[in-house]
Amino acid sequence: MAVMQRYADIPVSNPVLSKDHYTEAEYLDFERLAQGRWEFLPIEPLGLPGPRLGIIRAMSGGTPNHSEIAPNLIMALGSALRGKGNRMCHVFNSNLQIHTENGLNSFPDVSIVCGKPLTYGKRHDIVTNPILLAEVLSPSTEAYNRGEKWMQYQSIPTLQHFLLISADKMHMELYTRDEPGWRFQTFTEANPDAGIPLPGLDISISLTGIYALVEFDDE
Numbered sequence: 001m002a003v004m005q006r007y008a009d010i011p012v013s014n015p016v017l018s019k020d021h022y023t024e025a026e027y028l029d030f031e032r033l034a035q036g037r038w039e040f041l042p043i044e045p046l047g048l049p050g051p052r053l054g055i056i057r058a059m060s061g062g063t064p065n066h067s068e069i070a071p072n073l074i075m076a077l078g079s080a081l082r083g084k085g086n087r088m089c090h091v092f093n094s095n096l097q098i099h100t101e102n103g104l105n106s107f108p109d110v111s112i113v114c115g116k117p118l119t120y121g122k123r124h125d126i127v128t129n130p131i132l133l134a135e136v137l138s139p140s141t142e143a144y145n146r147g148e149k150w151m152q153y154q155s156i157p158t159l160q161h162f163l164l165i166s167a168d169k170m171h172m173e174l175y176t177r178d179e180p181g182w183r184f185q186t187f188t189e190a191n192p193d194a195g196i197p198l199p200g201l202d203i204s205i206s207l208t209g210i211y212a213l214v215e216f217d218d219e
Contacts, residue, residue, distance in 0.1 A: 023051035024103065028123065030056065031105075037094070041148070042103035052103055059107060065167040066136045068214050070094065070109045073134055073165065076209035077112065077201075084203055089114040089131070097126045098133065104152035110134040110163075112201065130156060131200055134163035150175075154182070160200030170211050172196065 022030075027040040042054040062070075070093065078091045092111045099105050099120040112132040120126040133153055135145045145164060153162055162175040162182075170189035174196060175182045187196050187207055195204035 020055075021053040022056050023053060024105070025051065027054065027056050027105065028121075032123075037107050039107065040103075040105040041152075046102065054103065062136065063138060063167060065214055065216070066109075066138060069136050069165055069167060069210060070134075072212050072214070073110050073136075073163075073205075073210050076205045077110070077132075077203070079209075080198075080203035080205050081201065086201070086203075089201060090117075098130055098156075099126050099128050100152045101128075101155040101157070102152045104149070106149065106152075108133045109136045114201075128156070129158040131158055132161040132163070132198065133159060134165060136165045136167050138167050161198050165210065168216060170207050170216075172207060172210065174198075176200070 021043065022040075024040060024042075027038070031038045031040070037059040039057045039059055040054050041057060042052055044053050046052075074091050074093060081087075081089050081091070090113055092113065094107045094109050096111055097105055097107055098111060105126065108130075110133070111127075111130045113127055113129060114131050115129075117127045118129040120128050133156075135141075135149070137145060150162065153159060160177045164173040164175075166172070170192060172187045174185045174187065176185070176197075176199065177183075185196075187194060189207070192207040192211070194206065196206060197204045
């Protein structure tokens, strides 16, 4: 799997981490004390004997558009929830770590948890029960977010919505859990004020709010 710009394998020269693969326990020990945000991507399927191995990746910062779109989405979701009188669902930024049943430990750009957060093992800062996850895309991360990460996110039983939001144009894709699988919708600048339905939260939002004050390059 190619390493994306926002995800870099830990350098071999690192005096603490110098192996190609690590167990989740090694990752959790390192991540608890490390500076910045680090992601654990399992490379083995479930069910194998012994500790599961994975890759540890450092997550770097995003572009100005990325850094503006994510908080815009948080505000849009929070406003819609409060407008419905919903005070049971909480909107989180990218500092909250999510653990999937398939073994991914990651920091999505935006997440929503309704009710009490269910934590992973003894780590009270890792949550397992989001109802919504969102990733802001860039050319360097798009393939990973659409592919491996989305596949991992689908293993979360509570997940109802997954949003993929472009950082270089007004464009959003929405996956909604539906019987028997996932329903896919796209929303574009052709109709920016159209409601984006999130039935799992009983709210809707619009592209206008997500892209408020965001400026795109002419090219």
